[in-house]
Amino acid sequence: MCKRWKLVAAIVVLVPVGAAAGEPAAAGRSLYQQTCIACHGPDGRGVLPGMASLRAADGPLSQTDEVLLRSILDGKQSANSPLTMPPRGGNPSLTEADARALVAFLRAEFGRP
Numbered sequence: 001m002c003k004r005w006k007l008v009a010a011i012v013v014l015v016p017v018g019a020a021a022g023e024p025a026a027a028g029r030s031l032y033q034q035t036c037i038a039c040h041g042p043d044g045r046g047v048l049p050g051m052a053s054l055r056a057a058d059g060p061l062s063q064t065d066e067v068l069l070r071s072i073l074d075g076k077q078s079a080n081s082p083l084t085m086p087p088r089g090g091n092p093s094l095t096e097a098d099a100r101a102l103v104a105f106l107r108a109e110f111g112r113p
């Protein structure tokens with residue numbers, strides 16, 4: 001019983017430290033795969049008809065980090081879009097640090113130089 005609790009404690013301690021120690025884009029990748037990929041797809045082009053591609057040169061990633069951060073945390077509904085970006089991608093446990101890691105990942109993976 002005692003050993004099992006030590007193991008649980010070790011996992012609880014190690015997981016967040018591991019995530020913080022990696023580079024932000026790497027942390028963002030696993031968050032993207034858990035929370036965002038269902039709508040934005042593995043290539044960022046979007047899996048739902050009518051969704052803006054994150055890869056488009058004049059698309060969402062042409063905005064500043066702060067704008068993207070707010071869209072991820074607060075959600076977004078453009079006037080001309082039939083679809084809504086849910087706050088935190090629908091994952092209430094997503095933190096602001098997670099959202100920053102996601103912005104770094106989006107730029108590294110889908111952004112243009």
Ligand code: HEC
Pocket residue numbers: 031032035036037038039040051052060063067068071072076077078079081083084085086088089090094102
């Ligand atoms: C339920 C589907 C869905 C999920 C899950 C989702 N998104 Fe979105 N996302 C959208 C839609 C739809 C839009 C376009 C909204 C609009 O412009 O009205 C969007 C837009 C965006 C934009 C552009 C915002 C802007 O300011 O133009 C970013 C960045 C983004 N999503 C990132 C993410 C990230 C990161 C996650 C995971 C944490 C995520 N999305 C999860 C549907 C989703």
